[in-house]
Amino acid sequence: MVQSEFDLIRRYLASRPTQRADVLLGIGDDCALLRVPQDAALAVTLDTLVAGIHFASDADPVGIGHKSLAVNLSDLAAMGAVPAWATLALTLPESDESWLAAFCEGFFALAGQFQVQLVGGDTTHGPLSISVQAHGFVPGHQALRRDGANPGDLIFVTGSPGDAGMALAILQGRLTPPSDSEQATYLQTRLDKPTPRIRQGLELRGLASAAIDISDGLAQDLGHILESSGLGASLQVDQLPYSPALATYADTAIAMALAGGDDYELCFTAPPAQVERILDLAAGWDCACTQIGVIETELGLRHLRADGTVYQPVRLGYDHFA
């Protein structure tokens, strides 16, 4: 099938259900024209997924479509921003209409869920790669930055980190899958279809002192908060929340929860005075919210077991060029 770039874009990308009033001009001109609310800062974030690096070339395109947007919405969530628009740079080895249709199915299902409108894009010919930029709004003084943690703040994590890292380890043959097939499916879904914690980020505005999303692994991403805030922390590794699937791996679970990447959960800090309010809100969330440590003035990250002994982490987070 030979089809022009313009037809491809027009058919699959331009006319989707989400139409926002703040889009003055969408796809089809030299630029999109967009209206940012007067009281808000514009939050932008950009992530690339490359075939063979971030996903297998033959991976389900519905999942790729979902994940390429989800990882960016996760960054908005970690900033406390409400999502608005996305742009998409899609590089395809061939003009494969069924692949594109499936990719769009995943992308636009998630976009619709968060009222995100695709406002621009570029489709090029080349090795399979997807860059998405997400745009959202947050009042500047309420943004959940990395540098706002204070000594004595408690450290929380949403969901059950480590699931996605475990799924990847299984996929790569480094670990054996759980014998329970439902648990195996659960882990795979957590890798393929991460849930951006948008609601959580919005509700944490004015309550959390710092936040980050866990893409490189909990320990490494918490390390970014510590570095930006000029502080250290103690983590209670036996308080780490595990999914039942991850729990079957015993001690490997700790290492994976600390260092497995691709979770897209939020790690955040909050002063003790806000904890009750946060836990009240979290009771309404569709994910766990677990206190796992405390911010300290002493630099560095200390991993402690329940008996007070030091836990020695076995692996650090994912790093492309390492």
Place this chain on the structure above:
Amino acid sequence: MVQSEFDLIRRYLASRPTQRADVLLGIGDDCALLRVPQDAALAVTLDTLVAGIHFASDADPVGIGHKSLAVNLSDLAAMGAVPAWATLALTLPESDESWLAAFCEGFFALAGQFQVQLVGGDTTHGPLSISVQAHGFVPGHQALRRDGANPGDLIFVTGSPGDAGMALAILQGRLTPPSDSEQATYLQTRLDKPTPRIRQGLELRGLASAAIDISDGLAQDLGHILESSGLGASLQVDQLPYSPALATYADTAIAMALAGGDDYELCFTAPPAQVERILDLAAGWDCACTQIGVIETELGLRHLRADGTVYQPVRLGYDHFA
């Protein structure tokens, strides 16, 4: 050399001279936080350059850095927007510090020229590819859209279209280079280092009725204005402005000026009442501004010679998937 992604980004991308007051938070958090002026719409545009498709894998990285930003600034120019910020998704086959340094030299030289600050990015491992999103401001009612042309409007083009297409044809061995080596160098420079017509776009606010930048070829891009405006046009092909280098190719020059892509000049329309004002302004530009045709109600694009006969175009613009 093994170097972590974080170090790469920090060293080359994060601390550059252009620091804008409207950047509340730049590179280094989950999102950048940006302030859009209250009276302006945000204009955004995204373009990808892929090695082996848009440039040779061994092309000069300084030029690639320049062009990856220039093609996006050109889209802002075509909208009448003033540039503000850029984001960069850079996919590199290996951690090559000298390549990255040269790429940054080209990218940031152009960014500095237009006070553009890099506010976000993602560096990934994979086949060489660069996606840049440019962000600018334009009052919504002054934006130079594609759909604003009216019957009787005159059609103009900046610069001398066809030079970049000729350089590509020479590079690919389809045509022989000019015997004059200065002319050969000139053509190559027009392909490698296009000049975004930012000043021209800004000065055309309120004067031009429609505008587009010439990335796919003059005839094809003018066709987008006609299609969006629901109109047609006559082009006087013997009025097409040629560079001295292109003029040496006689009749091939017409075809190249009409259909050669990658020029990043502006094609715009304006009502006759504005022509005197536009030509006054254009006298101060560092590029030509030439009237080449007229908008008509009859659909389609008619190419006419000076003697009134019809010119039959020989090749249409570049299309990735064709």
